[in-house]
Amino acid sequence: MSSDHTKSTFTGQRARWAIRLLLVVLTLGGLVFSLRAVERSGRPKHPTRPNSAGFELEFEWVMRRPIIFIGDSVTRYQYLSLAYRLSHGHWQFEEPGFNKTTEIIDRDWHDWERFMRGTNALLKGNEVCDCYRNGTWDWTKTVEYIENRYFKTPHYTMTFFQAYDDRPGVCHTKGRLFPEKGAPYFDAPLDWCYTIPALLDHIDKTYGQSIIVLNLGIHGSDYVKWATAFARHSTRSGSILIWKQTTPSSDGRMPESKDFELFNIFKSSKVVVMPTWRMLTDLYNADNSAVFYDRVHFLPHINKLMNQKLAEIVKRELGKRGFSGAR
Template sequence: MSSDPSLPQFKLAKTDAARSEQHQSKVAEAVRYFLVALALSAVFTSLWMMNPRKKVSGSAVFELELEWTTRRPLIFIGDSVTRFQYLSLAYRLTYGHWQFEEPSFNATTKRIDREWGNWERFMRGTNALLKGNEVCDCYRNGTWDWRKTVEYIENRYFTTPYHNIAFYQAYDDHPGVCHTKGRLHPEEQSPYFDAPLDWCYTIPALLNHIDQTYGQSVIVLNLGIHNSSYVKWATAFAQHSNHSDSLLIWKQTTPSRDGKYAENKDYPLFEIFKSSKVVVMPTWRMLMDLYNANNSAVFNDHDNVHFQPQINKLMNQKLGELINRKLVS
């Protein structure tokens, strides 16, 4: 019996159909993968555009991204000079521009400085400027003149989805840096009311508290112009740096308009830091050229020690460059 001549043709036709169906399936699968990849790309592009760490071109790269503020919690410890630097940065992260660069900014605009009249208005006002991003654990019992202040607490906690920044006001070890009980959840979000003390820490204890609270962070310490125990605090800072995973930066004493505070005040501290992991931010050197050229462009109109807003911007930029260099290297 002869074989059916249609049988091989049927098998061939079936094979061709299967191959065609398999090809179409692969094409459809490839299209699905492409559409998924396209959708994911759109999502990531959208997130990137909203991310404060996005890259930009030109000379404004640092100005617009502030990527260093997202890498680790940033903790400032110091006096009013450091407080104003913190407030300048917190304002920039809240609004997307430095306060003095607002079109409406002028001499009568409420600044992040001492144009508020008294401590309560200053604390409430600067806290309100930050649009709910800051809790101000703040209390002052005294006059606007800090030398007549009996009690003071000023711990500021600034948080956004991208940033975690704090400021602890510190002058000396008596009683040290104190915190008022329950102030992380203030009544009516008021930044100014009297409450029992929760804790008081000297600088060594405060550094341990920061490590336990924030983990790896960047800690910037500046004792400023007050009669603090410089060698004692610098020694504690150096010792802490050798067993901490945080980056510890000593912000050098800044000059004053009248030249009263000399750079050689810090020379003994530099010797202490040689055997530590402390990084020195040479604030003095950074400002002296500006100071010698035109000190009215450096200092504000109220006193001999606090700076014009653009100087706080400059100090934050230099701090960012230092942090980037140390964390990337």
């Protein structure tokens, strides 16, 4: 009896200690949960990652790799349209109160300094603009033009390099090393000057595996030379290289056949062609005014369409490479 009583007493003590230990664990767990909840509630939500399921589904691809745009004003406006979307969580032309007097992110401002300072300010501090033009709004009368835009948030990295055949074979794109010291508009000597092949190498070294979008757009650049350099780079780079097809114009002076020679160059490469003409055929044939606001530049809703199509292409290409989740 004494032995049974001792065993019973010991078993009861063990049960009570187990209950006390369980209560301590539950209490500490609740405390940790509460502290984390307080931390989350006090942590500011970053404005460039809105709590919108639609937003995340549409643009979570941008989080996976840096995206680099290379081109002229047509490409710049597509970049600015997307940069505004990532900064504010909506397309600018779809926001309440948008009207003809709104300072538009992807349209003319009629003065270069005002344009560069103003568009930079609309991006909520997310962009550094290595920008300067010492000419009139008429680009044909501009003596010097520099426009490289660096968009960066905790979630997104995006860059626009302005590229022209400025000094063929010597300098297609140029800029300064520390634009943050003078941005968004300043005059200073050049620190770097790249051909397209050299710029592509610079992008890979600086950003790693990226999404590189090249568009020659509306200017008389050496299309075959640029396309050949792009194709060669695609065979030795881990980046996704997307050739945005030559931009159509409202007067029909830039036919799709202009790119046929380039398509043959891309056949033996890893370059992905973004079919601009195919995207716009129905709108273009139905009503030019629904596409363009001048001879070559698109209305805001077309820049949105371009970025949505780009998202589809990137998601497809990343899927081919085995990427299924955001970075």
